[in-house]
Amino acid sequence: xxxxxxxxxxxxxxxxxxxxxxxxxxxxxxxxxxxxxxxxxxxxxxxxxxxxxxxxxxxxxxxxxxxxxxxxxxxxxxxxxxxxxxxxxxxxxxxxxxxxxxxxxxxxxxxxxxxxxxxxxxxxxxxxxxxxxxxxxxxxxxxxxxxxxxxxxxxxxxxxxxxxxxxxxxxxxxxxxxxxxxxxxxxxxxxxxxxxxxxxxxxxxxxxxxxxxxxxxxxxxxxxxxxxxxxxxxxxxxxxxxxxxxxxxxx
Amino acid sequence: xxxxxxxxxxxxxxxxxxxxxxxxxxxxxxxxxxxxxxxxxxxxxxxxxxxxxxxxxxxxxxxxxxxxxxxxxxxxxxxxxxxxxxxxxxxxxxxxxxxxxxxxxxxxxxxxxxxxxxxxxxxxxxxxxxxxxxxxxxxxxxxxxxxxxxxxxxxxxxxxxxxxxxxxxxxxxxxxxxxxxxxxxxxxxxxxxxxxxxxxxxxxxxxxxxxxxxxxxxxxxxxxxxxxxxxxxxxxxxxxxxxxxxxxxxxxxxxxxxxxxxxxxxx
Numbered sequence: 001x002x003x004x005x006x007x008x009x010x011x012x013x014x015x016x017x018x019x020x021x022x023x024x025x026x027x028x029x030x031x032x033x034x035x036x037x038x039x040x041x042x043x044x045x046x047x048x049x050x051x052x053x054x055x056x057x058x059x060x061x062x063x064x065x066x067x068x069x070x071x072x073x074x075x076x077x078x079x080x081x082x083x084x085x086x087x088x089x090x091x092x093x094x095x096x097x098x099x100x101x102x103x104x105x106x107x108x109x110x111x112x113x114x115x116x117x118x119x120x121x122x123x124x125x126x127x128x129x130x131x132x133x134x135x136x137x138x139x140x141x142x143x144x145x146x147x148x149x150x151x152x153x154x155x156x157x158x159x160x161x162x163x164x165x166x167x168x169x170x171x172x173x174x175x176x177x178x179x180x181x182x183x184x185x186x187x188x189x190x191x192x193x194x195x196x197x198x199x200x201x202x203x204x205x206x207x208x209x210x211x212x213x214x215x216x217x218x219x220x221x222x223x224x225x226x227x228x229x230x231x232x233x234x235x236x237x238x239x240x241x242x243x244x245x246x247x248x249x250x251x
Numbered sequence: 252x253x254x255x256x257x258x259x260x261x262x263x264x265x266x267x268x269x270x271x272x273x274x275x276x277x278x279x280x281x282x283x284x285x286x287x288x289x290x291x292x293x294x295x296x297x298x299x300x301x302x303x304x305x306x307x308x309x310x311x312x313x314x315x316x317x318x319x320x321x322x323x324x325x326x327x328x329x330x331x332x333x334x335x336x337x338x339x340x341x342x343x344x345x346x347x348x349x350x351x352x353x354x355x356x357x358x359x360x361x362x363x364x365x366x367x368x369x370x371x372x373x374x375x376x377x378x379x380x381x382x383x384x385x386x387x388x389x390x391x392x393x394x395x396x397x398x399x400x401x402x403x404x405x406x407x408x409x410x411x412x413x414x415x416x417x418x419x420x421x422x423x424x425x426x427x428x429x430x431x432x433x434x435x436x437x438x439x440x441x442x443x444x445x446x447x448x449x450x451x452x453x454x455x456x457x458x459x460x461x462x463x464x465x466x467x468x469x470x471x472x473x474x475x476x477x478x479x480x481x482x483x484x485x486x487x488x489x490x491x492x493x494x495x496x497x498x499x500x501x502x503x504x505x506x507x508x509x510x511x512x513x514x515x516x517x518x
């Protein structure tokens with residue numbers, strides 16, 4: 001139980017709170033004292049280049065990896081203490097997908113059963129992401145975009161009020177990207193919380209309300225989209241300015 | 252907390268929707284049929300030679316027919332049963348493919364419950380598959396004994412032998428699964444269990460110390476199931492010792508696997 005409700009700088013009660021989280025893999029520091037929050041009714045973009053620490057942070061948030069130090073809370077509690085977590089949080093993780101030999105519908109079935117989610121939700125989410133026709137096809141035969149949509153379907157199974165999505169538009173075609181963007185916008189407008197990681201600046205700028213930028217494991221900017229992009233032509237320009245990198249520099 | 256039953260049900264769905272599990276199940280059942288077919292002629296001959304005192308002549312020696320047939324049934328299930336650790340390795344190893352363990356933990360973040368649910372589902376599957384193997388063996392045995400003594404199929408001694416076979420199939424599955432959860436790779440789990448089996452088959456440890464050999468899983472299984480029978484190499488312990496060692500291996504590997512899953516990042 002939360003004893004008091006902290007309010008962020010915008011006067012919103014954060015639903016997701018990451019406080020001073022550090023994560024080391026052996027001697028390598030992947031995440032270094034990261035703190036940020038995400039509030040309901042808003043889409044929060046968690047941006048950074050590949051290897052910046054986005055996925056590691058989200059894995060700590062979801063209890064998949066253990067933080068070396070710090071805390072990550074969802075509605076004031078660690079994810080691992082949530083009752084039937086998929087009814088509260090829908091998550092889609094980069095690098096955690098369905099076993100290729102299993103059929104899409106079977107993948108969703110075991111997930112639904114684990115949280116006592118009614119089986120009718122399986123057909124509903126398949127319909128939502130446009131995979132009804134491919135439900136009985138083995139996941140190994142799915143395109144990258146279809147796998148992403150299956151991941152989103154799994155996240156939506158429990159009708160959660162919080163979505164944590166790691167690179168959700170990877171592999172999607174323009175229509176798919178637009179569909180996701182519209183969907184997430186509508187989802188947040190209904191009072192839900194969306195935390196979305198991406199390395200695609202243009203796409204993210206059209207979806208998010210708030211931005212958290214991470215680079216080399218550290219948060220380098222955190223604020224509303226307008227605050228972050230102020231004085232820059234675009235979010236992409238702001239990103240390169242904040243990270244101090246140049247296009248093509250890392251090639 | 253999510254109910255353990257819903258986790259077990261979910262884990263059973265994982266098991267039953269994996270084609271590789273069906274392939275290994277099919278191989279185990281096919282081998283079982285092969286071994287049953289191979290022993291059918293021997294069983295028919297044994298029954299044909301039964302004397303009024305219940306003794307029969309087998310390979311020039313007098314044996315108690317019912318005991319001989321019961322032991323033959325045990326061996327015919329025991330041999331294909333050596334594949335059960337591979338079944339366990341495949342069941343557990345799936346978690347480490349395509350990042351499924353991460354998804355499993357998102358769905359069931361309480362790691363102890365997740366592992367308990369997984370091990371329970373594996374136990375249930377191995378139990379049912381073991382029962383099917385025993386039922387097949389009984390069907391073949393019935394062909395041999397139906398005109399002599401079909402009641403032997405549900406005698407106390409036969410049921411005890413079948414219970415020992417079920418203990419063997421379940422513990423061997425859990426040993427393969429436990430080692431795979433610890434090593435985090437299906438292939439490594441299979442190799443480790445094959446090495447353990449080979450240590451018994453090659454009699455490496457038995458030559459040095461039969462007492463130590465009795466603590467190997469396959470040696471324990473032989474001690475449990477092959478008592479009173481020409482088992483090729485000499486047995487190294489009693490049936491009770493064999494049962495305890497098998498249960499111990501399954502328990503220890505399951506506990507270590509649970510601790511490993513609890514403490515490690517899910518990668």
